[in-house]
Amino acid sequence: xxxxxxxxxxxxxxxxxxxxxxxxxxxxxxxxxxxxxxxxxxxxxxxxxxxxxxxxxxxxxxxxxxxxxxxxxxxxxxxxxxxxxxxxxxxxxxxxxxxxxxxxxxxxxxxxxxxxxxxxxxxxxxxxxxxxxxxxxxxxxxxxxxxxxxxxxxxxxxxxxxxxxxxxxxxxxxxxxxxxxxxxxxxxxxxxxxxxxxxxxxxxxxxxxxxxxxxxxxxxxxxxxxxxxxxxxxxxxxxxxxxxxxxxxxxxxxxxxxxxxxxxxxxxxxxxxxxxxxxxxxxxxxxxxxxxxxxxxxxxxxxxxxxxxxxxxxxxxxxxxxxxxxxxxxxxxxxxxxxxxxxxxxxxxxxxxxxxxxxxxxxxxxxxxxxxxxxxxxxxxxxxxxxxxxxxxxxxxxxxxxxxxxxxxxx
Amino acid sequence: xxxxxxxxxxxxxxxxxxxxxxxxxxxxxxxxxxxxxxxxxxxxxxxxxxxxxxxxxxxxxxxxxxxxxxxxxxxxxxxxxxxxxxxxxxxxxxxxxxxxxxxxxxxxxxxxxxxxxxxxxxxxxxxxxxxxxxxxxxxxxxxxxxxxxxxxxxxxxxxxxxxxxxxxxxxxxxxxxxxxxxxxxxxxxxxxxxxxxxxxxxxxxxxxxxxxxxxxxxxxxxxxxxxxxxxxxxxxxxxxxxxxxxxxxxxxxxxxxxxxxxxxxxx
Numbered sequence: 309x310x311x312x313x314x315x316x317x318x319x320x321x322x323x324x325x326x327x328x329x330x331x332x333x334x335x336x337x338x339x340x341x342x343x344x345x346x347x348x349x350x351x352x353x354x355x356x357x358x359x360x361x362x363x364x365x366x367x368x369x370x371x372x373x374x375x376x377x378x379x380x381x382x383x384x385x386x387x388x389x390x391x392x393x394x395x396x397x398x399x400x401x402x403x404x405x406x407x408x409x410x411x412x413x414x415x416x417x418x419x420x421x422x423x424x425x426x427x428x429x430x431x432x433x434x435x436x437x438x439x440x441x442x443x444x445x446x447x448x449x450x451x452x453x454x455x456x457x458x459x460x461x462x463x464x465x466x467x468x469x470x471x472x473x474x475x476x477x478x479x480x481x482x483x484x485x486x487x488x489x490x491x492x493x494x495x496x497x498x499x500x501x502x503x504x505x506x507x508x509x510x511x512x513x514x515x516x517x518x519x520x521x522x523x524x525x526x527x528x529x530x531x532x533x534x535x536x537x538x539x540x541x542x543x544x545x546x547x548x549x550x551x552x553x554x555x556x557x558x559x560x561x562x563x564x565x566x567x568x569x570x571x572x573x574x575x576x577x578x579x580x581x582x583x584x585x586x587x588x589x590x591x592x593x594x595x596x597x598x599x600x601x602x603x604x605x606x607x608x609x610x611x612x613x614x615x616x617x618x619x620x621x622x623x624x625x626x627x628x629x630x631x632x633x634x635x636x637x638x639x640x641x642x643x644x645x646x647x648x649x650x651x652x653x654x655x656x657x658x659x660x661x662x663x664x665x666x667x668x669x670x671x672x673x674x675x676x677x678x679x680x681x682x683x684x685x686x687x688x689x690x691x692x693x694x695x696x697x698x699x700x701x702x703x704x705x706x707x708x709x710x711x712x713x714x715x716x717x718x719x
Numbered sequence: 720x721x722x723x724x725x726x727x728x729x730x731x732x733x734x735x736x737x738x739x740x741x742x743x744x745x746x747x748x749x750x751x752x753x754x755x756x757x758x759x760x761x762x763x764x765x766x767x768x769x770x771x772x773x774x775x776x777x778x779x780x781x782x783x784x785x786x787x788x789x790x791x792x793x794x795x796x797x798x799x800x801x802x803x804x805x806x807x808x809x810x811x812x813x814x815x816x817x818x819x820x821x822x823x824x825x826x827x828x829x830x831x832x833x834x835x836x837x838x839x840x841x842x843x844x845x846x847x848x849x850x851x852x853x854x855x856x857x858x859x860x861x862x863x864x865x866x867x868x869x870x871x872x873x874x875x876x877x878x879x880x881x882x883x884x885x886x887x888x889x890x891x892x893x894x895x896x897x898x899x900x901x902x903x904x905x906x907x908x909x910x911x912x913x914x915x916x917x918x919x920x921x922x923x924x925x926x927x928x929x930x931x932x933x934x935x936x937x938x939x940x941x942x943x944x945x946x947x948x949x950x951x952x953x954x955x956x957x958x959x960x961x962x963x964x965x966x967x968x969x970x971x972x973x974x975x976x977x978x979x980x981x982x983x984x985x986x
Contacts, residue, residue, distance in 0.1 A: 309866055309867055310866070310869075310871075310872075312872065313866045313872075317852075317854075317855070320854040320855070321854065324854055625850070626852055626853070628850070629850045629851070629852055629863075630852075630863070630867070631811075631835065631838070632809075632811065632838060632844050632850065633838065633839060633844070633863050633864040633867065633911065634835055634836065634838050634839015634840065634864050634867035634868060634915070635835060635839075635867045636831075636832045636835040636836070636867070637831060637832070637835070638832075639835075639867055712811050713806055713811050713812055716811075716846065716850060
């Protein structure tokens with residue numbers, strides 16, 4: 309039997325039961341739309357975050373300690389990378405810049421009549437503040453009594469903080485430092501990518517004179533500054549080799565190795581490693597949530613199966629007529645499968661745009677850029693048709709098995 | 720029936736004792752004769768039992784031949800087995816034993832798909848309740864057997880339109896059954912039965928659901944189609960309808976009681 313004719317018969321049948329067919333389609337639409345919504349939203353979030361990391365951190369290698377047991381997160385912040393290590397790392401071929409980073413505890417930060425208590429400031433080298441991240445002003449000089457703040461920090465005071473204004477930083481020992489704000493940034497070069505999730509108010513200060521965590525360097529034999537984390541800017545054409553060389557140094561002769569607990573692993577991660585890890589996490593979440601949305605699709609499929617069973621019963625006599633005039637079992641099956649598949653197809657064709665609209669709304673709400681998940685869309689349409697066919701299989705099989713004599717007697 | 724003996728397709732019976740064992744079995748003789756004749760349908764020793772919580776015998780060792788171009792009526796009270804006979808010849812059902820051959824094809828041993836093809840191409844059904852597809856137009860209903868026979872759309876439509884004008888419904892081609900009168904619906908059904916140019920037209924109480932005048936028109940149409948060379952098997956319980964045929968086969972309790980030649984009277 310040619311498909312055109314079965315589609316025609318199907319369309320007549322659907323038109324004869326408009327409300328019933330529409331409600332069945334709605335079930336599929338909801339299923340497909342939820343899948344598309346979550347998949348699109350997940351893809352958008354992933355693209356946004358990964359895009360951020362990739363553009364700003366492509367050539368970065370992050371060096372830090374990570375305890376093998378996850379229970380002891382504090383130890384990742386131990387200052388173990390000494391000045392000696394920093395010098396050694398600078399000497400590795402392919403390394404263009406080394407940006408050590410340390411945390412300075414303060415009692416409070418005051419501007420005008422507003423005091424923010426218990427703040428941490430980040431000590432780093434001037435090279436961390438590049439033109440790419442500066443919103444206004446400039447970077448501080450090494451050993452300058454000046455700070456750079458991020459936009460979030462600038463907005464934390466009653467009047468927005470701008471360059472040239474002064475802050476008072478109270479150190480843990482009670483001494484006060486008056487500093488000038490020389491720049492406002494939206495992030496820093498060499499920042500560990502995950503910290504972008506938490507856009508907290510931050511103040512950046514030059515290492516000298518603010519940072520004073522010191523340890524005795526086992527290699528140099530003198531007390532030196534030490535940092536919990538170091539970022540290396542490397543030649544983007546030689547990332548893998550440079551990364552291996554860095555890893556070899558920090559797990560070998562580095563001061564950091566001697567200064568760290570044995571169960572602390574010192575790692576050199578590239579921006580790509582972070583991208584992969586983050587993508588992996590987001591994808592896993594997306595798959596999980598989308599999997600839940602698939603339940604809605606299954607419910608839609610059950611709706612189709614239900615309506616098709618009713619349809620088979622109602623049209624028993626028609627099945628008898630078709631068989632009497634020469635329809636084979638597979639012709640009868642085809643008529644009902646086409647009807648089920650058509651309901652599924654209409655459902656997905658309506659569900660995809662609806663899902664995209666809702667997904668777009670979600671990205672607006674979450675303030676991430678909208679990106680499409682074309683694979684998921686194709687998959688959703690395919691699944692919609694498949695759902696119809698699978699849901700229609702049993703009813704169609706029942707239809708095909710109808711005995712024509714009984715069917716023709718059926719009222 | 721009171722004349723002492725009764726001749727059926729199976730042999731000669733004493734009228735009083737029928738149904739039962741024939742006095743003279745003529746099966747072998749009949750078979751030799753009909754094998755050479757221009758036979759469209761051969762029903763050969765067919766029995767049909769139904770298992771309805773106990774075996775019910777609908778047909779018991781029935782044999783009947785229909786030659787090409789013949790017009791045969793089957794009469795009998797309801798439950799006599801005449802519908803079962805029609806279903807077996809039409810390939811809607813298979814016999815429990817015996818053979819049914821339609822236009823050279825053995826329906827009794829055919830697969831389900833083969834029987835579907837026989838129903839589509841060798842046989843045309845006309846039912847008491849018309850049995851038209853409610854959502855298809857007249858022309859689509861007439862073309863439906865051609866769909867399953869693999870005709871393309873244009874040829875299907877041409878054929879269906881020409882058949883509809885043959886039965887006098889040229890101006891009703893695009894109406895659905897609900898928009899047609901009973902007589903018109905039955906004429907659509909007749910056109911549908913003719914669509915694949917079948918070897919045999921099976922009509923089951925074709926005038927049962929229409930008024931007398933319309934019934935007469937339908938029977939006139941059958942006469943015309945018979946005159947044009949079509950083979951008819953008509954099941955009815957109305958004497959005046961059966962008399963339009965060339966011969967009347969009387970069925971009762973699953974047996975052929977008698978075969979009556981309409982022009983020549985009862986055998």
